[in-house]
Amino acid sequence: MNKLLERLAPFVFGVLALGLWQGSVWALAVPAYVVPGPIAIFNAYLGDYKILNPALLSTLTVTFAALLAATLLGVFLAVAMAASTLLRAAIQPWAVILQVTPVVAIAPLIIIWVNQPFVALVVCATIVAFFPILSNTAAGLAATPTELLDLFRLNGATRWQTLFLLRLPSALPSFLTGLRISGTLALVGAVVAEFVAGSGGFASGLAYRIIEASYRLEIPRMFAALVLLGVSGIIIYAALGLLERFLLRGRNAA
Amino acid sequence: MISLHAVTKQFPNGTHALEGITANIEAGEFLALLGPSGCGKSTLLRLLAGLDAPSSGQIAWHAAHQPGPGDIGYVFQDATLLPWASAAENVYLPLRLRGRGRAESAAHVSATLARVGLAEFAGTRPKALSGGMKMRVSIARALVCDPMLLLMDEPFAALDEFTRHRLQDDLHRLWRESGKTIIFVTHSIYEAAYLASRILVMSPRPGRIAANIPARVPEGPTRRESAEYIALVHQVTETFRQVMPA
Numbered sequence A: 001m002n003k004l005l006e007r008l009a010p011f012v013f014g015v016l017a018l019g020l021w022q023g024s025v026w027a028l029a030v031p032a033y034v035v036p037g038p039i040a041i042f043n044a045y046l047g048d049y050k051i052l053n054p055a056l057l058s059t060l061t062v063t064f065a066a067l068l069a070a071t072l073l074g075v076f077l078a079v080a081m082a083a084s085t086l087l088r089a090a091i092q093p094w095a096v097i098l099q100v101t102p103v104v105a106i107a108p109l110i111i112i113w114v115n116q117p118f119v120a121l122v123v124c125a126t127i128v129a130f131f132p133i134l135s136n137t138a139a140g141l142a143a144t145p146t147e148l149l150d151l152f153r154l155n156g157a158t159r160w161q162t163l164f165l166l167r168l169p170s171a172l173p174s175f176l177t178g179l180r181i182s183g184t185l186a187l188v189g190a191v192v193a194e195f196v197a198g199s200g201g202f203a204s205g206l207a208y209r210i211i212e213a214s215y216r217l218e219i220p221r222m223f224a225a226l227v228l229l230g231v232s233g234i235i236i237y238a239a240l241g242l243l244e245r246f247l248l249r250g251r252n253a254a
Numbered sequence B: 001m002i003s004l005h006a007v008t009k010q011f012p013n014g015t016h017a018l019e020g021i022t023a024n025i026e027a028g029e030f031l032a033l034l035g036p037s038g039c040g041k042s043t044l045l046r047l048l049a050g051l052d053a054p055s056s057g058q059i060a061w062h063a064a065h066q067p068g069p070g071d072i073g074y075v076f077q078d079a080t081l082l083p084w085a086s087a088a089e090n091v092y093l094p095l096r097l098r099g100r101g102r103a104e105s106a107a108h109v110s111a112t113l114a115r116v117g118l119a120e121f122a123g124t125r126p127k128a129l130s131g132g133m134k135m136r137v138s139i140a141r142a143l144v145c146d147p148m149l150l151l152m153d154e155p156f157a158a159l160d161e162f163t164r165h166r167l168q169d170d171l172h173r174l175w176r177e178s179g180k181t182i183i184f185v186t187h188s189i190y191e192a193a194y195l196a197s198r199i200l201v202m203s204p205r206p207g208r209i210a211a212n213i214p215a216r217v218p219e220g221p222t223r224r225e226s227a228e229y230i231a232l233v234h235q236v237t238e239t240f241r242q243v244m245p246a
Helices: A002-028 A038-083 A084-099 A101-112 A117-142 A146-154 A160-201 A207-215 A219-247 B040-049 B087-095 B104-117 B131-143 B162-177 B189-195 B225-243
Strands: B002-010 B016-025 B030-034 B057-059 B072-075 B147-155 B181-186 B198-203 B210-214
Touching: A002 B057, A038 A117, A038 A160, A038 A207, A038 A219, A084 A101, A084 A117, A084 B162, A101 A117, A101 A160, A101 B189, A117 A160, A146 A160, A146 B040, A146 B072, A146 B087, A160 A207, A160 A219, A160 B087, A207 A219, B002 B040, B016 B181, B030 B040, B030 B189, B040 B147, B072 B225, B104 B147, B104 B189, B131 B147, B131 B162, B162 B189, B162 B225, B181 B189, B189 B225, B198 B225, B210 B225
Parallel strands: B030 B181, B030 B198, B072 B147, B147 B181
Antiparallel strands: B002 B016, B002 B057, B198 B210
């Protein structure tokens, strides 16, 4: 009973909040170009889905391309850092610098340098997304139990055997934690990059539609695009959580 | 089998773990390294396994017993199994690392699991095994290459007393039946007296060998109650009283 209540709680809270929102908009007669109610937003989506859905698809394409690139780059660099302390010393500060530099600040440069707009957006989103994968995977690789490393050494394991049979599987839980954070960051990165690129960029993503709608004071459509982004973020986060549970089933910290 | 001469070990951080360890290890004996925490007994085991090098002194293997790959089995304090692999996969691991095929090893892996009483648990992941069963898998993993020397680092310290007694019985039987050389690190006087054919008592900071006590407890089901066992426990306790700083 308590479990069921807990499951339902977010939905009940959401419905209540939406009802309160719609009620206030009605009661105070707020015009839709200032604050639209949920119904107006839903109607805006129904009216504009032919524009919004392809825009969502475009943003998600950038997001997943960036997540893939971030995974490859993050895992590759983490393995390199685990393999040699020299490489670790060489890579780590640059990774941190890249992480702390706001992507908004470097996105214009990237958009100028990379003249293929899709690639430019993916590069920006990858920069935002790769760090959690890198740092979590590196931490996971470093936390490989020393007894197991000794065991592999006693049995004359090669570097590759130690990497593929021990270090990478040991780091999998940490990697998946990083992947989950990076999944939502890739979406954020894609949207930020689209914002910076504006009409000069790819001109088809959801962020572009949000800018466009704000210029035209089409506030309900703007909200509809926001809702799509929010829902996409939740779905990405939940899907990566399921992937994590699937890959780690039957494991524990022993 | 192995001769240690004036072996010392000092770590880069200044810890002086071992000082002037001179000893002979005979083939086929069950040697207990007994001492309190911090007396360097685990360090000594790592040196014997070749996982670390001594700071000075020599560890010499007699020509007939030069260890090759797989000749040394090592059991850690924790079972340290791969959590993503089944019991059989964990036991197969040392063979896999030597490039032995899964199919050709299957029968041997099952037989080794059966030897530690886990025949029915081949497909079980460590998560679903009890602490004692995990340790049995760990011992099976150390035995699967049929090593001539088994090094054990307080393997039963984390187990409850009933499980510990059963595993001690099983290990002692395995030693008698296989004739393997076992070096067993422990901080339990009772465990050392029960299992070993010889006890090296170690004193801490830096770790030295304080006494060498041969153990002659008769075999049989009443070993734990025999007068010889109780006398040995007394003798070891008395030795500790003399060699330990107050």
